[in-house]
Amino acid sequence: MLTGQQYKDSLKDGRKVYFQGELIEDLETVPALAAPLNEVASGYDKYFNADPDAINPVTMAPMSAADLRDRIPVITEMDLLTNTTYQSLMTLSVAAARLEAHVPEVVPRIRAYVEQARKDDIRITECITDAKGNRSLAPSKQEDPDSYVRVVERRPDGVVIRGAKLHISAAAFGHDLMVMPTKAMKPGEEDYSIAACIPANSPGVHMTNTTYHPTGRDPRDFPVSSHRSIPDSMVIFDDVFVPAERIFLDGQTAHAAVFAHSLGLWERLGGVSFMVEQADELVGLASLIAEANGTAKISHVREKIDEMMIHATLLRAGLEAALAHANSTPEGYFYPDDMYTNVTKYQGASQFNTMVKHLHDIAGGAVVTAPSMLDFDNPELRPYLEKYMSTGSTVSGEYRTKLFHAIRDTTADSFGGWHFVTNLQSGGGLFAQRLVTRKNYDLERARALALKAAGLSGA
Numbered sequence: 001m002l003t004g005q006q007y008k009d010s011l012k013d014g015r016k017v018y019f020q021g022e023l024i025e026d027l028e029t030v031p032a033l034a035a036p037l038n039e040v041a042s043g044y045d046k047y048f049n050a051d052p053d054a055i056n057p058v059t060m061a062p063m064s065a066a067d068l069r070d071r072i073p074v075i076t077e078m079d080l081l082t083n084t085t086y087q088s089l090m091t092l093s094v095a096a097a098r099l100e101a102h103v104p105e106v107v108p109r110i111r112a113y114v115e116q117a118r119k120d121d122i123r124i125t126e127c128i129t130d131a132k133g134n135r136s137l138a139p140s141k142q143e144d145p146d147s148y149v150r151v152v153e154r155r156p157d158g159v160v161i162r163g164a165k166l167h168i169s170a171a172a173f174g175h176d177l178m179v180m181p182t183k184a185m186k187p188g189e190e191d192y193s194i195a196a197c198i199p200a201n202s203p204g205v206h207m208t209n210t211t212y213h214p215t216g217r218d219p220r221d222f223p224v225s226s227h228r229s230i231p232d233s234m235v236i237f238d239d240v241f242v243p244a245e246r247i248f249l250d251g252q253t254a255h256a257a258v259f260a261h262s263l264g265l266w267e268r269l270g271g272v273s274f275m276v277e278q279a280d281e282l283v284g285l286a287s288l289i290a291e292a293n294g295t296a297k298i299s300h301v302r303e304k305i306d307e308m309m310i311h312a313t314l315l316r317a318g319l320e321a322a323l324a325h326a327n328s329t330p331e332g333y334f335y336p337d338d339m340y341t342n343v344t345k346y347q348g349a350s351q352f353n354t355m356v357k358h359l360h361d362i363a364g365g366a367v368v369t370a371p372s373m374l375d376f377d378n379p380e381l382r383p384y385l386e387k388y389m390s391t392g393s394t395v396s397g398e399y400r401t402k403l404f405h406a407i408r409d410t411t412a413d414s415f416g417g418w419h420f421v422t423n424l425q426s427g428g429g430l431f432a433q434r435l436v437t438r439k440n441y442d443l444e445r446a447r448a449l450a451l452k453a454a455g456l457s458g459a
């Protein structure tokens with residue numbers, strides 16, 4: 001296994017990482033990139049084991065429903081890149097099993113890759129979402145044929161790919177890019193049916209970085225995002241050669257969706273587990289700021305917090321139901337129930353704005369106007385700030401100001417905006433969750449109940 005320092009050194013591999021238009025040689029020289037680098041490195045140190053045969057236990061498959069449940073606190077605590085690595089390895093393991101009957105020649109290759117990746121303790125990112133061009137047109141009907149990643153050349157020893165994957169979380173910080181089709185493909189779309197794991201430093205790979213990291217600002221004013229931020233990348237594949245042993249699907253249109261479907265089993269559990277924690281955190285912030293403002297006993301404030309607690313509890317109930325109804329793949333890997341995971345994610349995402357509205361309504365305008373902690377450092381200013389931000393002898397001005405900074409950082413500033421969009425779009429957006437619900441909901445039973453109520457049971 002690698003230590004945090006060995007991980008950092010391993011990224012000095014000639015990769016093309018850009019930040020605000022500049023090519024960055026050393027990620028540690030840019031604060032917005034150094035913060036996530038250090039976070040991932042501390043994830044390495046946390047799990048490091050010097051035994052030469054050691055493997056990071058969190059990358060292994062859950063082999064029972066209890067094991068799956070025990071993962072939840074581990075998932076919400078781990079850094080995002082370790083989580084995408086776990087999800088990627090599980091995706092490949094499940095996809096290999098599903099491809100065995102149809103494309104057997106790729107299966108040993110996928111399994112060998114997974115084993116080696118665990119041994120080498122590398123980090124992998126998930127490159128699924130294409131640029132997509134005109135959303136109403138299929139990949140092969142786009143004006144620009146590169147709107148979806150495609151094979152542009154086949155050679156005896158591999159293929160050359162072109163295109164881009166967008167919004168890729170932590171791409172610049174991983175060792176390999178797990179590329180897979182974003183959707184099902186049709187005959188004629190063979191070149192778009194490509195899945196492979198590609199080293200992030202391959203010639204022709206370029207990675208931009210967009211981040212909510214509060215560069216240049218006092219970290220105390222951004223208590224969460226100053227130490228927890230992971231950039232998202234556009235990963236550009238400008239005629240990138242992929243060696244044959246790293247290709248897991250090439251041209252088999254009928255199986256193009258196998259990888260994305262396999263990923264879905266693992267990805268949403270992380271999203272939902274995080275949303276449950278986030279909903280409780282919003283309740284906590286609302287309760288603390290109401291108390292600090294002296295409004296905790298006012299009826300409309302209590303009702304709003306009640307509503308937030310009901311929302312948080314319903315999300316937790318959905319997660320519990322997904323775990324209680326866990327299923328297993330033929331290989332014995334346990335994953336949460338699809339329907340419960342999806343409806344919980346939908347509910348969490350679609351109600352997030354309402355919960356944040358309650359929090360802002362309760363907290364007041366200082367969410368966005370509270371003085372900075374540097375203002376508190378000024379000895380001349382501090383007594384005034386203490387006097388006017390305090391709400392009584394039990395609530396100091398600094399304490400209350402810190403609550404406002406936490407609320408702004410997580411819900412009303414760059415990081416808060418990122419949360420709002422990410423909750424909606426990650427894992428395929430609300431539409432994707434509605435489709436899963438439509439497919440799995442027991443509509444016949446509901447219709448039968450309605451017919452019975454209408455006295456039309458025999459109709």
Ligand SMILES: Cc1cc2nc3c(=O)[nH]c(=O)nc-3n(C[C@H](O)[C@H](O)[C@H](O)COP(=O)(O)OP(=O)(O)OC[C@H]3O[C@@H](n4cnc5c(N)ncnc54)[C@H](O)[C@@H]3O)c2cc1C
Binds near residue numbers: 126136168169429
């Ligand atoms: C912060 C963040 C991190 C992400 N991380 C990753 C990652 O690590 N890896 C990765 O692969 N992806 C990642 N994503 C991408 C995410 O999965 C997509 O944003 C999501 O699938 C929506 O795709 P899009 O952004 O291209 O929007 P669009 O596809 O343009 O969707 C916008 C809206 O149009 C609707 N729509 C689009 N096309 C159709 C259609 N044909 N029929 C009906 N409705 C349609 C959608 O349902 C949606 O409501 C991330 C996204 C965010 C915001």
